[in-house]
Amino acid sequence: MKLKSTIAVGAVALAAVAALAGCSSNSSSGGSTSSSSPSASAVDLSSLSGTITAGGSSAQANVQQAWTAAFTAQATGVKVNYDKSQGSGGGVTNWLSGSYDFAGTDAAMNAQQYSAANGCAAGSKGLDIPVYLSGVDIIYKLQGVSSLKLDANTIAGIFSGKITKWNDPAIAKLNSGTTLPATAISVVHRSDASGTTNNFTTYLHQMAPSVWTSAANTAWPNSVGSGQQGGSGVVNTVEAGSGTIGYADQSSIGKAAAAQVEIGATGQFVSYSAARATESFAESGVLSPQGTNDLTFDIDTTKITNASAYPIPLLSYDVLCQNFKDSTQAKLTEAYVGFIGSKTGQQVGAQNAGAAPLPTTVQTKIAASLATVK
Numbered sequence: 511m512k513l514k515s516t517i518a519v520g521a522v523a524l525a526a527v528a529a530l531a532g533c534s535s536n537s538s539s540g541g542s543t544s545s546s547s548p549s550a551s552a553v554d555l556s557s558l559s560g561t562i563t564a565g566g567s568s569a570q571a572n573v574q575q576a577w578t579a580a581f582t583a584q585a586t587g588v589k590v591n592y593d594k595s596q597g598s599g600g601g602v603t604n605w606l607s608g609s610y611d612f613a614g615t616d617a618a619m620n621a622q623q624y625s626a627a628n629g630c631a632a633g634s635k636g637l638d639i640p641v642y643l644s645g646v647d648i649i650y651k652l653q654g655v656s657s658l659k660l661d662a663n664t665i666a667g668i669f670s671g672k673i674t675k676w677n678d679p680a681i682a683k684l685n686s687g688t689t690l691p692a693t694a695i696s697v698v699h700r701s702d703a704s705g706t707t708n709n710f711t712t713y714l715h716q717m718a719p720s721v722w723t724s725a726a727n728t729a730w731p732n733s734v735g736s737g738q739q740g741g742s743g744v745v746n747t748v749e750a751g752s753g754t755i756g757y758a759d760q761s762s763i764g765k766a767a768a769a770q771v772e773i774g775a776t777g778q779f780v781s782y783s784a785a786r787a788t789e790s791f792a793e794s795g796v797l798s799p800q801g802t803n804d805l806t807f808d809i810d811t812t813k814i815t816n817a818s819a820y821p822i823p824l825l826s827y828d829v830l831c832q833n834f835k836d837s838t839q840a841k842l843t844e845a846y847v848g849f850i851g852s853k854t855g856q857q858v859g860a861q862n863a864g865a866a867p868l869p870t871t872v873q874t875k876i877a878a879s880l881a882t883v884k
Contacts, residue, residue: 553845555585560842565593566601567614567826568741569706569759573642574614576862581849588842597740599703599728605629605636605829611843612830614641616705616759617728618806619829630831637883638806639876641850642826642859643791643866645782646710647768649748650755652676653691659684659779661772662821666718668695668755671734676753684772684779691753697735698747698756703728706741709809709824710757716811717774717821759824761863771821778817786820787866793819803832803879805872833884844883851876 571594578590592614596604601613608629618638627636648665650658655676660668664680667673673680677690700707707728714722724731738744744756749766760768760782770779780786791809793816798808807825814821828847834840849855851873859865868876 553841553848555581555845555849556587558585558842558845559587560838561589561591562611562839562842562846563591564601564610564612564614564828565591565596565604566610567598567616567642567705568594569598569616569644569762569824570594570614570642570826571741572761573859573863573865576858577846577850577855580855580858581846585845588846590846595740597700597702598705598708602829608835611834611839612828612847614826614828616824616826617708618827619800621800624800624804627831629835631833631835634831634833635801635804636829637832637879638800638804638827638829639847639851639879640805640807640825640868640872641828641847641855641876642824643787643868644824644826644864645760645787645790645820646706646713646757646822646824647760647763647766647782648755648757648771648822649745649763649766649768651748651751651767652693652753655688655690656767657685657688658767658769659772660769661775661779662714662717663721665771666714666721669697669699669714669734669757670722670732671697672721693753696751696754698744698751698754699730699735699737700740700744701730701737702739704730704741705826706757706759706824710822712809713811713822761865773817773819773821774812774815776815776817780817780820782820784860784864784866786818787823788869789816789819790814790821790823791825791866792869794823795825797875803882805875805879830883832882837884840884844880848877848880851880 574592598615602615604610605613606628619636624636674695676693682690712726715726738747741758741762744758745763748754748756770781772779794809794813795807798806800806830843856867860867
């Protein structure tokens with residue numbers, strides 16, 4: 511997906527703010543209306559000044575660019591620096607050390623990270639704030655094949671090295687009528703600690719446990735294929751190769767071919783769409799907070815059976831301190847992440863990066879959680 515220009519993004523956001531100011535908002539995942547749903551941040555953005563330093567998730571790269579343009583179109587005194595080169599793992603590491611005001615990560619903090627927020631005020635824990643709902647695409651480059659269907663067991667077989675040729679019977683069975691070459695499969699995966707990897711391996715571990723025997727993790731668990739830095743590294747390597755296959759957040763795949771993935775064991779194969787990601791989250795996401803005001807969600811892909819869903823959802827977070835060492839940075843970061851999690855911010859993400867807006871029930875929880883940041 512191509513990101514719209516900064517000017518266009520800012521215009522979209524400003525128009526959205528004006529429109530939302532006079533309207534009631536949705537309040538439930540089902541779309542009913544309520545005046546209690548958050549729209550834009552309650553902070554006077556024009557009064558803010560300073561610099562927010564952050565980084566992490568490469569899956570958030572495009573959407574962070576859109577959010578930054580939209581936010582700073584109103585908060586003209588604020589600069590937001592988001593380093594996408596770090597990946598989720600590097601982002602969280604830098605945030606833990608105090609180098610970042612927040613980190614983008616496609617995997618919620620683990621228990622140790624949650625309690626070891628060294629860059630925060632003494633005694634403070636971190637906060638996981640969900641901000642970006644998307645999906646993991648299985649991308650490939652195979653001469654003469656423009657359409658490909660894959661199920662969980664076959665994907666697990668490919669990425670575990672058990673299926674090594676494109677004309678393997680397991681792939682051929684799913685793609686009747688398609689001539690598959692006897693080309694070797696060249697797997698491409700992330701080399702850095704990656705939340706996208708965590709989402710992908712969660713799906714493999716849950717949906718194909720007899721084939722994919724490794725637990726979900728941010729680190730790639732085997733030596734199969736070629737490791738590349740960041741989502742863009744995976745996409746570029748797949749696109750430059752032949753017989754290649756990899757995985758990446760949908761917003762980063764550009765013109766790469768993406769396989770259709772089976773929903774459960776239904777025999778129905780689908781491509782990503784924002785509407786399908788919304789349905790996936792509704793079916794599979796369960797709030798499992800690690801502490802007061804934390805918004806960690808557990809995703810159970812085995813519950814995704816609806817024909818209107820997408821099988822491999824990706825939920826990405828921004829993590830920040832509950833109590834900052836610096837009150838100015840607390841105010842700036844709360845305002846920015848609050849904007850992201852508002853109805854306006856979620857619309858900007860949808861219009862500029864193909865994201866699925868978070869349910870308004872979750873938007874309300876985000877606003878309540880961030881109101882406690884100091």
